[in-house]
Every structure is written in structure tokens, then in C-alpha cells.
Amino acid sequence: MLPFIRQDLAELTAYTPHPGSASEESAHSESAIDRLDTNECPYDLPEELKQKLAWTYQQLIETNRYPDGGHAALKEAIAQYVNESLAESIPVPPLNKGGLGGVKLPKTAITADNISVGNGSDELIRSLLIATCLGGSGSIFVANPTFSMYGIMAQTLGIPVVSVRRKPETFEIDIEAAKRAILSEGCANDQNQNPPVRIVFVVHPNSPTANALTTNEIEWLSSLPDNILVVIDEAYFEFSQNTLAGKLSEHPNWIILRTFSKAFRLASMRVGYAIAHPELTATLEKIRLPYNLPAFSQLAAELALAQRQLLLAVIPETISERAKLIAALTQHQKLQILPSAANFVYLRVKASEGESAEVEHKQIMQQLKAQGTLIRHTGGGLRITVGSPEENQRTCDRIAAILT
Numbered sequence: 001m002l003p004f005i006r007q008d009l010a011e012l013t014a015y016t017p018h019p020g021s022a023s024e025e026s027a028h029s030e031s032a033i034d035r036l037d038t039n040e041c042p043y044d045l046p047e048e049l050k051q052k053l054a055w056t057y058q059q060l061i062e063t064n065r066y067p068d069g070g071h072a073a074l075k076e077a078i079a080q081y082v083n084e085s086l087a088e089s090i091p092v093p094p095l096n097k098g099g100l101g102g103v104k105l106p107k108t109a110i111t112a113d114n115i116s117v118g119n120g121s122d123e124l125i126r127s128l129l130i131a132t133c134l135g136g137s138g139s140i141f142v143a144n145p146t147f148s149m150y151g152i153m154a155q156t157l158g159i160p161v162v163s164v165r166r167k168p169e170t171f172e173i174d175i176e177a178a179k180r181a182i183l184s185e186g187c188a189n190d191q192n193q194n195p196p197v198r199i200v201f202v203v204h205p206n207s208p209t210a211n212a213l214t215t216n217e218i219e220w221l222s223s224l225p226d227n228i229l230v231v232i233d234e235a236y237f238e239f240s241q242n243t244l245a246g247k248l249s250e251h252p253n254w255i256i257l258r259t260f261s262k263a264f265r266l267a268s269m270r271v272g273y274a275i276a277h278p279e280l281t282a283t284l285e286k287i288r289l290p291y292n293l294p295a296f297s298q299l300a301a302e303l304a305l306a307q308r309q310l311l312l313a314v315i316p317e318t319i320s321e322r323a324k325l326i327a328a329l330t331q332h333q334k335l336q337i338l339p340s341a342a343n344f345v346y347l348r349v350k351a352s353e354g355e356s357a358e359v360e361h362k363q364i365m366q367q368l369k370a371q372g373t374l375i376r377h378t379g380g381g382l383r384i385t386v387g388s389p390e391e392n393q394r395t396c397d398r399i400a401a402i403l404t
Ligand SMILES: *Cc1c(COP(=O)(O)O)cnc(C)c1O
Pocket: 039, 119, 120, 121, 122, 123, 147, 203, 207, 233, 235, 258, 259, 260, 261, 262, 267, 270, 271, 272
């Protein structure tokens, strides 16, 4: 350990979404591998959109110039997309026309002032931590298993993480345990040196467990005091079609995060966005790096929004493939499959007598990897991304071969 590096960073290990896959010898080339471990869309951008993007790059980008540091055009386009996802009173604009035309928006309509754009929603998570908890001003709360980046990024900033376990059967948040944990952080005493909880992170639907927030959970979030920021990560919104954006106007202490990395097929471009009260987005603008988003990424995200009807047209396939995958895996007595509102499926094995489920999870993950399917072993279970129909068929066949 170099002597000038903070002590607490020594204990942290770097986040590796594909553990071992970069360094290990593999019998498969990248293209032969079914990459079902990071919840991306299985399909690249359609060829004509790639060409359009390449043309845009050649015609519109001056590589010697800094990009638009305020993301004006992109924020406008995002605000319009968010409004579509809101009340039914806002009709979807006609295909490829863009603009809401003469449609009157309700008072709660989202504008560009409600939007902040990040280099992936990961950047926004870090900015939120800086804005609320840095320098001993707050702790964060998470209910595990959940997206690990919240805890990892908090730790890199020296921010304490308060956590509870979710209910083991449904993965709902244990609200009583959550209340107790948050309350006890609030009162300083000898056992507890942590600052009060300033952020509650939830994913809707949760990763890795795929369950959407329940009415009870939403009520609890609504009841949190206004000195706690509630981060609702809707990374999988396009698959669940269930958003809390309509409630933002009632809750100035709520923020919604979304990303272009999943349904919009732009994981390589690193674009995420936040929807929140204008004072909060203004604070995020102060914290982020000046030119955080490359010009090419901004153009790609704008193109994806303009072509959303085309890109999001594969979502019904993903949803029906998810049902098929769940039905096929449910055939195995040994597996317990959780319901899913996202583009992935979470499952656990029912451990044999004297065996540990976690040992079996690890074995299944490794055997699948040896056959060319990458999945994620996390949170005490296995998470499998819904891929193309061919990939999903191979997943089912390979799991069947392992279990019989
Ligand atoms: C994939 C994912 C994100 C997206 O992160 P980006 O930095 O935008 O790629 C955010 N939150 C959750 C829960 C995710 O699963």
C-alpha cells in the first residue's frame, strides 16, 4: 500500500462486473459467449441507426471543440420522453415527429430544469453522495441485496453505509427493520459514531431480485422526512413500465435515476439522467465534471430518443422471453424462481441435505461459464439476463444439463 493512499481504501476491492473473464483462459471467443450477466439489451443498434450516428459524427462533431457542457438539446429531449411516461393525459407524440405539438401539459410536467445528465447514472449516484453525505454530514441506507454501486461508491468517499436484509421470501424491504436502522443512526451515542442517514437508495424494480416496489414500500418512502433524500433508481423502467416520476411534484426530496444503458442499447456510451426538483438538479450541475459527457454520447442518446419507437419495439419480445425462461426454469424442482418486472430473472437453488445453497450457486455459475453462458452470482442467488430467444434456449438447455 502506497503510504499516501487513504487507509480505508486498502480494504476495498475494485468492482468487477465480469469476475475473472478478462484474465482467465477461456475456450470461447467473446462472440461465442452468451453474456447474460450485465442486463444489457441483447441487440446492438440497428445498422441504419449506426450509419446515421456515423454520419452525424462526421458532419456535426468538431473533435477539437469541447462538447455542449450544459447538455441543452439532450435535456429537452429527455424531459419530453419523461412526460410521455407520466400521466395518461399526455398522449404519445406521433412516430418520429418529436415534439408534443399543441398538447397542453399539466402543471406537473417535467422540463429541462428537472433533468441532470451524467456519465452513466453511476456518475449521478456519486454526485448525490457528494451533495448530501460527504465530510461526515451523512450516511446512506440500502436494503440488501440491491445494486452494489451505492455502497461501493459511498465507501470510496468515506461515507458510512447502513444496511438491512430484505425479507428472504419476497425480497421486499423489511420496513420495520429499515425504520429502526434509520432512527438509530439519527441519535449519536457511544456505540454509534455514524452521522444520520441522508439518502435512502431503492431500485424500482430492484436488481438483482427483479421485484418492483410495493404499495407498502412506496408509502414508507412517502413518509420519510424531508431531510432524507430518496433515490429511486428506475434503470429498468422500460421493462416494468412503472414509474414514480408522477409523484415527484409532491416529494421535493425524491429523485429518479434512469439510464440509456439498458433498454436503449447504449451501454457503451455511458449516459444516465436524473429527474428531480430544480434545486436538486442545479446542485448536481455544480458537482459534476465540467464536460462530463462526450459529444458523441450526447448525439447517440438524442438519436436513441428520437428513434425510441423503433428501439423499444423489442421490449414485448423481452417480456415474452422472460415468461418462457421463467416457465422453463420452474420445471426444475430444485430451483426457486422469483417473479420479475425487469429484463432479468433471479433464482435460488433449494439446497440438498447438508449442502450449502451458495456452494451450489457458485458451481452452477461456473459450469454455465464453462459452457459459454455468463450469469451473475450475487446477493445469495443467481441473476440471469433475458437475452435473445437463441441465448435463452441455450440457457435453459445448459441449466437442464447441469441439474440432471
Ligand atoms: C445498470 C444499472 C444502472 C446503470 O448504470 P449506468 O452507469 O447508467 O450504466 C443503474 N442502476 C442500476 C440498478 C442498474 O442495474
